[in-house]
Amino acid sequence: MSETKYSTDHEYIRLEAEVGVVGISTYAQEQLGDIVYVELPNVGAKLSKGDEVAVIESVKAASELYSPVSGEVVEVNEALNDEPALVNSDAQGGGWIFKISLSDKSELDEMMDEATYTSHTS
Amino acid sequence: MRYLPHSDAERKQMLDVIGVNKADDLFASIPKLAFKSKDFNLPDHSPEFLVQAKLEAMAKKNICASDAAFFVGGGAYRHHVPASVDHLIQRSEWLTAYTPYQPEISQGTLQVLFEFQTQVANLTGMEVANASMYDGSTATAEAALMARRLTRKNKVIMLSGLHPQYLDVVKTYLGDDDGLVCLSEADDANIGSIIDDKTAAIVVQTPDFYGNLRDIKSLADIAHAKNALLIVVITEIVSLGLLEAPGKLGADIVVAEGQSLGNPLNYGGPYLGLMATRQKFVRQIPGRLCGETVDASGRRGYVLTLSTREQHIRREKATSNICTNAGLCALAFSIHLSLLGQKGLAKLAKLNHARAVKLAQALKEIAGVELLNKSFFNEMSVRLSKPANEVVEALAKKNILCGIPVSRLLPNEKEAENLLILTATELTSDEDIDRLSSGLQEVLS
Amino acid sequence: MSMNSTGRPTRANDAPSNEVDNLKNAALLPNEPLLFEIGDIDHCGVDLPDVKIDSEYLSGFEREGSLDLPGLSEPECLRHYVRLSRLNMSIDAGIYPLGSCTMKHNPRLNEKMARLSGFADIHPLQPVSSVQGALEMIEELAFWLMELTNTDAVSMSPKAGAHGELCGMMAIKAALEAKGQGYRSIVLVPESAHGTNPATAAFLGYKVRSIPANDDGTVDVSAVIDALEENAENVAAIMLTNPNTCGLFEPDVIKIADAIHQAGAYFYCDGANFNAIMGLVCPGDLGIDAMHINLHKTFSTPHGGGGPGAGPVVLSEALAPFAPVPFIKKDGADLSLIEHVDDSQSFGRLTAFHGQIGMFTRSLSFMLSHGKDGITQAAYDAVLNANYIKARLEKVFTAPFGNQPCMHEILFDETFLDGTGVSTLDFAKAMIDEGFHPMTMYFPLVVKGAMLIEPTESESKKSLDYFCDKMLELANDAIAGNAERFTQAPKYAPLSRLDETLAARQPKLKWIKGD
Structure with missing residues (x-):
């Protein structure tokens, strides 16, 4: 498993066998409170970095998720349809949101590593 | 004014607590230019019985459904509402x-x-x-x-x-x-x-x-x-x-x-x-x-x-x-x-349909009226031998509100000119239908 | 991601400690089962003849299955709805200081007048000659609205405030298109605005450009001018609430109107807070092109547990030609209804029929009762009451924009609760235990933990004093460290806090047998 990278907007991405796994950081889920619904993207959607790709809803707020990298959505986490609480309980594990095949891996270089992100959010 | 609780003495006490001399001081943040530029051409406050009299006088100028033989529907229906x-x-x-x-x-x-x-x-x-x-x-x-x-x-x-x-x-x-x-x-x-x-x-x-x-x-x-x-x-x-x-x-x-x-x-x-x-x-x-x-x-x-x-x-x-x-x-x-329940709603619907069938049968007997529906629930359309809006106005003078002239809603459709839409509900009596029939016969003859 | 969080907990708190047993209140606050649990398929509270029908005219479309609608006899029905009603707070039962909602007294004369058969029992499509009195009533209300706002026209069809916004913004869109400026695509909306404002603009395809507030809670006029300069040709309108949602009159409203008009754009005003200035300030004098008036706020029609409302829109001379159908025309003594767009620039029709007539009767009854003197006095008293609460509470509560008088509502934030472990939400729930309906909370969004209190003119001094005494007692208790009173509240309501997270995660939106 590769290193996890973070965007300033609190998305994370980590590479698993050349595919990027994207979700929101543990810190972000804490800020949002109880997640009640995740509007997932369509598989096959082509994204540019920064595109709005999903919506994460708590009871009183809806937050847009922006794609941290460019590429094509290859899989979405269907488990969230029945159990959106996974984003709270396991944001960076079972609470992943979508997988993306990256069109430009160099975009990862602009993102924060764990230590930088931790200091960014503290 | 009966809806405003404060006495002037209380208003003064409250202004004192706030720390201003007069009520206008509370509006100091409003620029002078923003205050109203004219006096209103409106009356001052009025006791309940005068307001009531004024509104009752307006209400009396209308022909209400309960005072007429009534057949108007078209998206708004007169039914009995339990007390x-x-x-x-x-x-x-x-x-x-x-x-x-x-x-x-x-x-x-x-x-x-x-x-x-x-x-x-x-x-x-x-x-x-x-x-x-x-x-x-x-x-x-x-x-x-x-x-x-x-x-x-x-x-x-x-x-x-x-x-x-x-x-x-x-x-x-x-x-x-x-x-x-x-x-x-x-x-x-x-x-x-x-x-x-x-x-x-x-x-x-x-x-x-x-x-x-x-x-x-x-x-x-x-x-x-x-x-x-x-x-x-x-x-x-x-x-x-x-x-x-x-x-x-x-x-x-x-x-x-x-x-x-x-x-x-x-x-x-x-x-x-x-x-x-x-x-x-x-x-x-x-x-x-x-x-x-x-x-x-x-x-x-x-x-x-x-x-x-x-x-x-x-x-x-x-x-x-x-x-x-x-x-x-x-x-x-x-x-x-909840008062109707399934049983009551079914009865009410059947009663409406039965009254409408009765209305349809009466309409079919009138010369100059052609029933256009093969199916209906409680509302139907007919083609008259005269423009429908004229018929509606003429019958209104006899306290018969006989329906909706389609031309009122579709004024540009020439073929709609003689179309009339009529509704019957549980409140439509045999007497209402008789009055409608004789009214239509008179106007269309 | 966009961190769009208002940050208030939405789960039920831990169960209240055992010393409080809500069931002890059960004598007058019964636990009432659902209609579907007490009703019976064979019960009926209406006597109707059982007629036989043949199916000649039904074309085979008769229902076959059951509707699953249990019935109630009349005594069962009365009991069900009377028992349920006791679980509701209402204006008649106590102060209901929801900021921005204007929960004033609802006179019962209004109800009686709306039920006159000459208004309640007439049909929207019966001949115009048979409803002259109804048209006269609408005309009279329209006249009051135009006088009080000093405007040239009013559209009576909108069904509620948000529908009025749609009406006003559609008129603006039509006016721009008539000038060949349909390309204008931006609507300026201050960040303190009601959510309906950006929703309405977006509904019509406009891009919403947010305008920041000054430190004193008013709109930053230089930000408006900057936005206009940046997009000189592209701004369609500004949507501004005045008095604004922080309870303040916008001091630069005339400057803003001038700048907007100079740019060729229009000024929409959200009239939700007209109660503060009615009889004193005319929106027409300020350069406003369109403003909806919530009759259910300012003019006392009942809120009814969430409607029906009514939102007539007054229009400037520039927008009047684009008003929706229907409208009333005077031919000497006769009133006629213009119901079609032909030969006019009207943008179309917003609703079937003619608007919320039943609400018009109530509002006109309120206006005639008050008269121009009473209406002006009501505005004075509404503002007096809000400032009285401000004066009594501000030594303990923190008013973010408190160095000036407020209008008809006073905005506090939760700074005074810092370090107490008590949030605005907790504070609101503790107010319930004192017998109050809480104020509006977490709105407007421009301050942290907003508490927006609108007493209206209907509260007596004694009522306000009792309210302020209790509010101060609560605040001092929170500051003294008694957080449990708040975090466990409400303890004396029919139910304790409800789990909104559960409701949203597993939506159960209807009763299903055995579920």
């Missing part, structure tokens, strides 16, 4: 509460909304219903927009027979838009070739504006074959006591005017929009939703829910800008329907 309905909705706890933003002290309103949603869902044969819309016409427009969001397609096909004012509202909501296709009566039969892969929805009213019952099931099949939705519009909700629920026939969204139950004619408003759909579409439904949950001690309770769809959270990304709905009208509907 207990109006008594209950005037209780302070219903009348003077607001939207249930604090669920712990609003369980009355919330439970009623939950019961209302269940009644509407069961009545229409759908899985879920919202907590009401403004009225049937705006609910129809919102349903068309909802279908576009759900299908991510643009074309909305309106079958003929939709209430002309509903169609106008849909046009206003959807804007100048080539995605809106309005069919003529002749086109309706060709819907199978008009629908295409870009079609989001077919919209059909039943009974339609002319009173005809429409075949929902075959339209649902046609829509679904192209991955489009079928939106069914109902303006006379009592019809569902007798006719099959559209949800059982394949409708995807049902919108309706709910005024017939619990709500008086009120010259057109306030009325009650109903909207019901499938569970899987619930995140695209506009308006408020009430859901069941538990409190901290595990007791059952109700809250407004899925509010991230709504304007106060999603702002420019909301499903609709709707905020206030028709709470008290929904309560009246719900109480009336």
Whole structure:
């Protein structure tokens, strides 16, 4: 498993066998409170970095998720349809949101590593 | 002034606590130029009996339905509302509460909304219903927009027979838009070739504006074959006591005017929009939703829910800008329907149909009147030997309100000139029908 | 991601400690089962003859299955809805200080007048000659609205405030298109605005450009001018609430109107807060082109647990030609209805029929009762009451924009609760235990933990004193460290806090047998 990278907007991405796994950081889920619904993207959607790709809803707020990298959505986490609480309980594990095949891996270089992100959010 | 509690002495005490000399000082932040530029041409305050006298004088100038032989329908129907309905909705706890933003002290309103949603869902044969819309016409427009969001397609096909004012509202909501296709009566039969892969929805009213019952099931099949939705519009909700629920026939969204139950004619408003759909579409439904949950001690309770769809959270990304709905009208509907129950609603619907059959039989006997319907519930259209608006005006002078001249709603359709739409309900007596018959005979001869 | 969080908990708190047993209140606050649990398919509260029908005219569309709608006899029905009603707070039962909602007294004369058969029992499509009195009533209300706002026209069809916004913005869109400026695509909306404002603009396809607030809670006029300069040709309108949602009159409103008009754009005003200035300030004098008036706020029609409302829109001379149908025309003594768009620039129709007539009767009854002197006095008293609460509470409560008088509502934030472990939500729930309906909370969004209190003119000094005494007692208790009173509240309501998270995660929106 590769290193996890973070965007300033609190998305994370980590590479698993050349595919990027994207979700929101543990810190972000804490800020949002109880997640009640995740509007997932369509598989096959082509994204540019920064595109709005999903919506994460708590009871009183809806937050847009922006794609941290460019590429094509290859899989979405269907488990969230029945159990959106996974984003709270396991944001960076079972609470992943979508997988993306990256069109430009160099975009990862602009993102924060764990230590930088931790200091960014503290 | 009887509604304002303060005495002048109290006002002075309060200004002292605030620390200003006079009330005008509280308005110091308003620039001088902003204050009103003229005196109002309006009277000063008035005692209850004078206000009442003034409004009663206006009311007396109108011919009310109870003083006439009455056959007007077309999206607003005169039914008997049990006395207990109006008594209950005037209780302070219903009348003077607001939207249930604090669920712990609003369980009355919330439970009623939950019961209302269940009644509407069961009545229409759908899985879920919202907590009401403004009225049937705006609910129809919102349903068309909802279908576009759900299908991510643009074309909305309106079958003929939709209430002309509903169609106008849909046009206003959807804007100048080539995605809106309005069919003529002749086109309706060709819907199978008009629908295409870009079609989001077919919209059909039943009974339609002319009173005809429409075949929902075959339209649902046609829509679904192209991955489009079928939106069914109902303006006379009592019809569902007798006719099959559209949800059982394949409708995807049902919108309706709910005024017939619990709500008086009120010259057109306030009325009650109903909207019901499938569970899987619930995140695209506009308006408020009430859901069941538990409190901290595990007791059952109700809250407004899925509010991230709504304007106060999603702002420019909301499903609709709707905020206030028709709470008290929904309560009246719900109480009336609970008094009826399934049995009473079925009886009421049959009685309406029986009165309409009686009306149809009488109309068929009159020279110069041609009944156009093969099917109807409680409303029907006829072609007269004279322009319908002239007949309506002439009979109104005899306190017979004989129906709606189609030309009033469709002034540019030449062939509509002689068309009249008539409605009978449980309140239509034999004597009313006799008066209508002789009135028509006189005017048409 | 966009961190769009208002940050208030939505789960039920831990169960209240055992010393409080809510069931002890059960004598007058019954636990009432659902209609579907007490009703019976064979019960009916309406006597109707059982007629036989043949199916000649039904074309085979008769219903086959059951509707699953239980009935109630009349006594069962009365009991169900009376028992349920006791679980509701209402204006008649106590102060209901929801900021921005104007929960004023609802006179019962209004109800009586709306039920006159000459208004309630007439049909929207019966001949115009048979409803002259109804048209006269609408005309009279329209005249009052135009006088009080000093405007040239009013559209009576909108069904509620948000529908009025749609009406006003559609008129603006139509006016721009008539000038060949349909390309204008931006609507300026201050960040303190009601959610309906950006929702309405977006509904019509406009891009919403947010305008920041000054430190004193008013709109930053230089930000408006900057936005206009940046997009000189592209701004369609500004949507501004005045008095604004922080309870303040916008001091630069005339400057803003001038700048907007100079740019060729229009000024929409959200009239939700007209109660503060009615009889004193005319929106027409300020350069406002369109403003909706919530009759259910300012003019006392009942809120009814969430509607029906009514939102007539007054229009400037520039927008009047684009008003929706129907409208009333005077021919000597006769009133006629224009119901079609032909030969006019009207943008179309917003609703079937003619608007919320039943609400018009109530509002006109309120206006005639008050007269121009009473209406002006009501505005004075509404503002007096809000400032009285401000004066009594501000030594303890923190008013973010408190160095000036407020209008008809006073905005506090939760700074005074810092370090107490008590949030605005907790404070609101503790107010319930004192017998109050809480104020509006977490709105407007521009301050942290907003508490927006609007007493209206209907509260007596004694009522306000009792309210302020209790509010101060609560605040001092929170500051003294008694957090449990708040975090466990409400203890004396029919239910304790409800689990909104559960409701949203597993939506259960109707009763299903055995579920």
